[in-house]
Amino acid sequence: KAEDGSAAWLRYAPIANAKQYETLPAVIVSRGESASERAAAEELRRGLTSMLGRPFTVAKNGRGAAILLTADAHLPSESYRIARNIHGLHIDGSSPAAELYGVFHFLELIASQRPIRDEKTQSPSATIRWTDEWDNLNGTIERGYAGRSIFFDNGHVRADLTRAGEYARLLASVGINGCNVNNVNADLDTLSPEHLREFARIADVFRPWGVKLALSIDLTSPQTIGGLDTFDPVDPKVIAWWQSKAAEIYKLIPDFAGFTVKADSEGRKGPSQYGRTPADAANVLARALKPHGGVVLYRGFVYNNHLDWNDRKADRARAGVDNFVKNDGTFDPNVIIQIKEGPIDFQAREPVSPLFAALHKTNVAIEVQTAQEYTGQQRHMVFLPSMWKWVLDTDLRAPGADGKPRATPVKSIVTGHAFPNADGSARMGGFISVTNVGLDANWLHHPMAMANLYGFGRLAWNPDTPVDEIANTWSTMTWGSDAAVRATVPKMLLGSWQVYEGHTGPNGIGTLTNILGYHFGPGIESAERNGWGQWFRGEKDGIGMDRTSAGTGYIQQYPPELAAKYESLATIPDDLLLFFHHVPYDYRLHSGKTLVQSIYDTHYASALAAAEYVPQWKSLQGRIDPERYTQTLHLFEFQAGHAIVWRDAINQWFAKQSGIPDAMHRVGND
Numbered sequence: 001k002a003e004d005g006s007a008a009w010l011r012y013a014p015i016a017n018a019k020q021y022e023t024l025p026a027v028i029v030s031r032g033e034s035a036s037e038r039a040a041a042e043e044l045r046r047g048l049t050s051m052l053g054r055p056f057t058v059a060k061n062g063r064g065a066a067i068l069l070t071a072d073a074h075l076p077s078e079s080y081r082i083a084r085n086i087h088g089l090h091i092d093g094s095s096p097a098a099e100l101y102g103v104f105h106f107l108e109l110i111a112s113q114r115p116i117r118d119e120k121t122q123s124p125s126a127t128i129r130w131t132d133e134w135d136n137l138n139g140t141i142e143r144g145y146a147g148r149s150i151f152f153d154n155g156h157v158r159a160d161l162t163r164a165g166e167y168a169r170l171l172a173s174v175g176i177n178g179c180n181v182n183n184v185n186a187d188l189d190t191l192s193p194e195h196l197r198e199f200a201r202i203a204d205v206f207r208p209w210g211v212k213l214a215l216s217i218d219l220t221s222p223q224t225i226g227g228l229d230t231f232d233p234v235d236p237k238v239i240a241w242w243q244s245k246a247a248e249i250y251k252l253i254p255d256f257a258g259f260t261v262k263a264d265s266e267g268r269k270g271p272s273q274y275g276r277t278p279a280d281a282a283n284v285l286a287r288a289l290k291p292h293g294g295v296v297l298y299r300g301f302v303y304n305n306h307l308d309w310n311d312r313k314a315d316r317a318r319a320g321v322d323n324f325v326k327n328d329g330t331f332d333p334n335v336i337i338q339i340k341e342g343p344i345d346f347q348a349r350e351p352v353s354p355l356f357a358a359l360h361k362t363n364v365a366i367e368v369q370t371a372q373e374y375t376g377q378q379r380h381m382v383f384l385p386s387m388w389k390w391v392l393d394t395d396l397r398a399p400g401a402d403g404k405p406r407a408t409p410v411k412s413i414v415t416g417h418a419f420p421n422a423d424g425s426a427r428m429g430g431f432i433s434v435t436n437v438g439l440d441a442n443w444l445h446h447p448m449a450m451a452n453l454y455g456f457g458r459l460a461w462n463p464d465t466p467v468d469e470i471a472n473t474w475s476t477m478t479w480g481s482d483a484a485v486r487a488t489v490p491k492m493l494l495g496s497w498q499v500y501e502g503h504t505g506p507n508g509i510g511t512l513t514n515i516l517g518y519h520f521g522p523g524i525e526s527a528e529r530n531g532w533g534q535w536f537r538g539e540k541d542g543i544g545m546d547r548t549s550a551g552t553g554y555i556q557q558y559p560p561e562l563a564a565k566y567e568s569l570a571t572i573p574d575d576l577l578l579f580f581h582h583v584p585y586d587y588r589l590h591s592g593k594t595l596v597q598s599i600y601d602t603h604y605a606s607a608l609a610a611a612e613y614v615p616q617w618k619s620l621q622g623r624i625d626p627e628r629y630t631q632t633l634h635l636f637e638f639q640a641g642h643a644i645v646w647r648d649a650i651n652q653w654f655a656k657q658s659g660i661p662d663a664m665h666r667v668g669n670d
């Protein structure tokens with residue numbers, strides 16, 4: 001059905017020129033017996049039949065021309081290869097899940113009407129490619145903007161897990177291999193025997209799609225549900241408790257992926273209570289999971305949310321490095337530190353976290369947020385792959401063995417290449433996206449937000465994927481191949497991060513949203529004068545956090561070459577200025593404008609850009625099914641209005657604060 005949003009990008013709409021694929025054999029031969037291989041064959045049949053408008057069938061054996069789906073154990077792990085031969089076409093995978101990846105990739109080629117060629121073997125960039133849902137067992141979702149949980153209701157796993165299975169299919173289609181289904185602020189009884197039996201049902205519906213189930217756990221579990229008088233990670237009773245809990249889990253879920261841990265952070269208890277380190281806590285879990293093949297994702301998001309505003313040296317951004325660097329090299333090999341992309345908290349623009357370059361003997365993964373918490377909550381269109389690509393390509397210039405700076409972009413670190421294992425092999429690492437899909441028909445509420453989930457998978461598989469390729473392919477698969485649609489949608493997506501940044505906090509200032517409420521809409525000073533540390537220090541003399549050596553010293557956490565670039569006003573990029581420096585309002589940017597005039601202009605320009613989304617979208621009426629057309633139009637109309645709210649709130653605040661009028665006489669006159 002055209003209007004069935006749950007199909008997301010897997011719509012398989014008939015393509016305009018099916019004739020170009022007329023030599024593609026109509027028989028799919030797959031001998032595979034596993035659920036994943038059957039799913040792969042069925043997916044191929046369904047996709048080709050629908051897109052090419054002729055029947056395809058699946059057979060166990062075949063004579064003559066066929067599309068052969070086969071297992072090839074010689075391929076590298078999780079890899080596939082597509083090749084033509086005299087019998088037709090081969091899609092070979094190193095595992096059943098890899099056959100699925102090959103099938104989805106092949107279907108994507110057809111959907112985007114690209115030629116079928118022999119392709120070189122495709123392998124994922126890293127082993128961890130997960131989404132983290134922040135779903136609570138009661139069915140609510142922390143920072144969820146698309147309805148209630150697809151997994152839980154009323155303290156239990158839902159009876160009907162159809163949507164969970166469909167979600168796993170979507171994840172598999174972009175190579176995601178793990179899904180943590182519950183909030184990192186985990187319900188304390190998450191690991192109760194009753195809940196574990198229910199979680200096993202989710203693992204069952206994920207399994208055919210090669211998606212492994214993971215769970216967030218609370219470190220106090222040995223005490224809260226185990227009845228012990230302690231959760232001290234080095235206590236032998238606690239160690240034994242985790243071992244038997246792991247055994248219990250693997251009995252129910254043999255392919256369980258592992259635990260995600262939020263500890264000593266935002267009110268969650270942790271090892272600090274006993275004077276233990278994050279490594280003490282992570283390792284006891286890791287050792288319990290190891291015999292079964294599981295991993296621990298220990299979050300680097302550990303900070304003090306009761307910072308002293310009056311202390312000019314206090315700086316939340318420092319917390320990651322300050323808390324973890326001393327433990328480098330003490331984490332077990334199946335522990336991965338899960339680091340948010342920036343040092344604060346998923347703002348519209350932050351520098352990358354210096355922790356990526358500070359851990360040399362520890363596995364790390366990057367955590368990004370598809371859930372648009374600070375980026376418009378799926379009421380605004382923000383194409384986040386643009387931001388993630390900027391992050392992944394940011395070169396930290398970490399010194400090599402010879403002490404000289406070398407190319408160490410974030411992507412080379414999280415894929416385990418920049419700081420390899422002692423034997424030279426790539427470290428385990430990867431990509432996690434906080435995703436928060438809900439029961440809304442289209443999963444994330446804004447149809448355009450689905451480009452973020454799609455793009456996350458593509459970048460996790462290959463962080464070198466160009467963002468315009470992601471935007472183009474997603475648009476064609478989601479909205480169809482009409483020429484006007486293809487010329488319009490990707491262009492709208494590709495400019496949207498900058499537009500949203502222009503509504504909100506410019507020049508790396510951090511958040512100007514109301515942080516004490518829902519993190520939505522302007523609440524300019526709410527980030528100031530409290531313990532949360534998302535400060536920007538908007539004062540009479542100027543604005544911005546001084547993180548130089550004279551200030552909080554945070555800049556020195558970066559490798560020397562990058563630190564020098566950020567420390568100097570001559571080389572700091574305009575878009576990060578206020579993250580690192582406190583400057584007067586009439587400070588002149590590299591762009592030639594004063595800071596405050598640039599803020600006025602940016603907010604007018606981005607409100608105008610948002611207003612223009614409406615006619616741009618209207619130009620596509622009749623080229624997109626009416627239901628999705630109308631739904632998206634309403635969201636653009638909302639964004640256009642909300643952009644004006646943002647524009648005026650921010651511009652008036654800056655005009656009042658700085659006392660400097662807008663050179664164009666707009667502010668305050670609307």
Ligand code: GCW
Pocket residue numbers: 134142143184185262266301345373
């Ligand atoms: O950004 C903050 C969010 C919290 C979240 C926390 C985290 C799950 O506002 O809702 O809690 O980050 O990442 O742990």
